[in-house]
Amino acid sequence: MLYVTALQEGFLYGLLAIGVFISLRVLNIPDLTTEGSFGFGNAVAAAAVAMGYHPNISLLFALLAGFAAGLVTGFLQTKLKVHPVLAGIITMSGLYSINLMVRSGPNLAIGEGSLFKLAYAFLGEAASRDDKKIVGAILAATLCILIVLLIALFFKTHLGLCIRATGDNPDMVRASSINVDRTKIIGLCISNGLIALSGALIAHYVGYSDASSSSGTLIYGLAAVIIGEALFSLLPRSRRGVTIGLISAVCGSILYKIIVTFVVDAELFGANSANLMKLLCAVIVALTLIIPAARDALISWKNRWEARRA
Amino acid sequence: MSTDTPMLEICGLSKTFGKGTVNEHTALENVNLTLQRGDFVTIIGSNGAGKSTLFNAICGTYLPDQGSIHLGGTDITFLAEHKRAKRIGRVFQDPMKGTAPGMTIEENLALAYTRAHSGPLAPALTKRKSDFFRSALAKYNMGLEDRMKTKVGLLSGGQRQVVTLLMCTLVTPDLLLLDEHTAALDPATAEKIMEITNEIVRENNLTTLMITHNMQQALVTGNSTIMMDSGSIILSLKGKERDDMTMDGLLQLYTEKKKKAFTTDRILLSGQ
Ligand SMILES: Nc1ncnc2c1ncn2[C@@H]1O[C@H](COP(=O)(O)OP(=O)(O)OP(=O)(O)O)[C@@H](O)[C@H]1O
Numbered sequence: 084m085l086y087v088t089a090l091q092e093g094f095l096y097g098l099l100a101i102g103v104f105i106s107l108r109v110l111n112i113p114d115l116t117t118e119g120s121f122g123f124g125n126a127v128a129a130a131a132v133a134m135g136y137h138p139n140i141s142l143l144f145a146l147l148a149g150f151a152a153g154l155v156t157g158f159l160q161t162k163l164k165v166h167p168v169l170a171g172i173i174t175m176s177g178l179y180s181i182n183l184m185v186r187s188g189p190n191l192a193i194g195e196g197s198l199f200k201l202a203y204a205f206l207g208e209a210a211s212r213d214d215k216k217i218v219g220a221i222l223a224a225t226l227c228i229l230i231v232l233l234i235a236l237f238f239k240t241h242l243g244l245c246i247r248a249t250g251d252n253p254d255m256v257r258a259s260s261i262n263v264d265r266t267k268i269i270g271l272c273i274s275n276g277l278i279a280l281s282g283a284l285i286a287h288y289v290g291y292s293d294a295s296s297s298s299g300t301l302i303y304g305l306a307a308v309i310i311g312e313a314l315f316s317l318l319p320r321s322r323r324g325v326t327i328g329l330i331s332a333v334c335g336s337i338l339y340k341i342i343v344t345f346v347v348d349a350e351l352f353g354a355n356s357a358n359l360m361k362l363l364c365a366v367i368v369a370l371t372l373i374i375p376a377a378r379d380a381l382i383s384w385k386n387r388w389e390a391r392r393a
Numbered sequence: 394m395s396t397d398t399p400m401l402e403i404c405g406l407s408k409t410f411g412k413g414t415v416n417e418h419t420a421l422e423n424v425n426l427t428l429q430r431g432d433f434v435t436i437i438g439s440n441g442a443g444k445s446t447l448f449n450a451i452c453g454t455y456l457p458d459q460g461s462i463h464l465g466g467t468d469i470t471f472l473a474e475h476k477r478a479k480r481i482g483r484v485f486q487d488p489m490k491g492t493a494p495g496m497t498i499e500e501n502l503a504l505a506y507t508r509a510h511s512g513p514l515a516p517a518l519t520k521r522k523s524d525f526f527r528s529a530l531a532k533y534n535m536g537l538e539d540r541m542k543t544k545v546g547l548l549s550g551g552q553r554q555v556v557t558l559l560m561c562t563l564v565t566p567d568l569l570l571l572d573e574h575t576a577a578l579d580p581a582t583a584e585k586i587m588e589i590t591n592e593i594v595r596e597n598n599l600t601t602l603m604i605t606h607n608m609q610q611a612l613v614t615g616n617s618t619i620m621m622d623s624g625s626i627i628l629s630l631k632g633k634e635r636d637d638m639t640m641d642g643l644l645q646l647y648t649e650k651k652k653k654a655f656t657t658d659r660i661l662l663s664g665q
């Protein structure tokens with residue numbers, strides 16, 4: 084059952100991974116708004132529920148909140164010519180305060196208004212905890228797959244193509260009839276909207292929103308994208324389009340959660356395992372990043388060795 | 394637009410870079426140029442003559458300091474770059490510049506095609522469009538029609554230039570700008586690309602400006618030739634005069650013109 088929970092969390096954080104994938108790989112922009120927009124979605128969803136809105140509406144509000152965060156970062160980057168990294172940091176820091184205000188305190192409970200509680204209600208009174216976990220995982224998977232499908236379709240529309248081209252060859256796009264500033268801003272809005280949606284779902288999942296929920300989400304998103312790419316690296320490069328990228332990001336997120344569950348469950352690093360997760364995350368990202376260099380080194384070493392023998 | 398409005402009309406165009414600094418440099422000086430619909434003008438001139446700057450001004454990469462640019466009768470002098478790009482196709486010397494390497498051939502073509510034909514959320518590729526792109530590419534016998542789903546980044550420079558050319562002309566532009574678009578290719582491929590260029594221009598009766606460093610090519614391609622030097626048009630050849638011109642003659646004209654400019658400078662400087 085631990086792994087069912089891992090699967091559920093993997094899907095929920097999968098939206099975060101897609102968001103990071105879109106800014107990092109599709110737009111080719113290092114966007115550091117992530118933790119801010121995740122927390123924004125997280126807080127806005129909780130606040131909306133507290134104000135008596137339906138959980139679905141709270142998700143919509145969170146999505147819009149993420150759009151707004153992306154809009155600010157995008158505006159800073161394009162119209163005001165702020166360096167992308169700085170633009171993200173500025174929005175992220177600003178959002179930190181805003182999120183505190185939205186929660187009007189360190190944390191805010193969702194209680195009975197949670198999307199997942201609503202789903203459990205269908206199971207009836209007699210449902211066991213395991214049943215609930217399975218339903219939760221199915222709900223998370225459905226949501227995530229639906230959104231991947233939508234985004235994949237979006238990237239096949241004319242606007243989607245323009246956004247991809249903006250990240251692929253800005254020179255060409257600048258000389259074409261595409262408005263680069265606009266496509267960048269739209270791309271960042273979608274990316275941060277998804278990240279905020281992920282934050283909102285996590286608030287529903289854990290039942291409250293607090294300031295610590297967003298810490299570490301940036302490195303998590305990066306790790307998911309990179310692990311996913313490593314997972315799919317067997318596919319020839321020419322086959323790896325945006326759709327595969329979206330799927331691989333979600334798979335990366337799931338795999339990461341499974342690894343974490345395994346490490347903690349097996350107490351691989353002793354009783355402290357749970358505390359070491361962020362370090363593990365950093366190590367995984369670093370290791371995956373050096374794989375290409377290591378592979379090249381290995382190949383050249385092998386070639387040299389064979390050349391010497393011949 | 395009536396038939397007698399020129400397609401491109403450039404009047405008194407001037408551009409100085411770094412005005413008021415030690416790096417002040419006049420890249421365009423009082424350039425006047427008129428192209429009728431279907432004109433194909435080749436541009437020659439030494440490095441730094443201002444040829445690419447002229448293109449940049451036409452495309453809106455840089456705004457000029459003085460003068461005006463009219464395209465098909467409308468004033469585009471200060472129009473935003475991406476807005477006028479709808480009507481202008483441009484191929485650069487660098488094959489890397491005109492296409493998105495991470496996208497497939499058909500996606501690149503779709504990018505160029507849909508911009509004129511459908512709303513932002515319409516699917517970029519349909520069966521019908523794919524077939525249309527395939528048959529458009531097949532015309533040029535480069536074997537590219539069988540590789541529609543190949544990423545453009547995997548193509549050779551010549552193949553990429555063909556894709557770029559097609560992208561620029563799929564939706565017939567009012568003006569086609571070619572900036573040494575065969576310069577980075579080997580001679581055989583360059584010739585092939587030139588053939589394709591001529592074919593596309595003829596077929597669509599495109600109004601075209603082409604920069605080249607190949608004097609022979611400049612004289613045989615299109616219907617007139619201009620020579621630029623230090624930001625000005627110093628020579629314009631048309632009709633019979635152009636037909637009779639040889640490469641040696643052109644070189645001689647060039648040195649003569651330069652000398653004349655030099656002596657007038659001296660006269661001006663000495664105040665006579
Ligand atoms: N953005 C810029 N800032 C400053 N100077 C520039 C800029 N762009 C061009 N120039 C200068 O303007 C002059 C004309 O350059 P341009 O690129 O138009 O030459 P060209 O005729 O295309 O030469 P080539 O045959 O080498 O391509 C050059 O001296 C160049 O240094």
Ligand SMILES: [Mg+2]
Nearest residue numbers: 444445446572
């Ligand atoms: Mg040039």
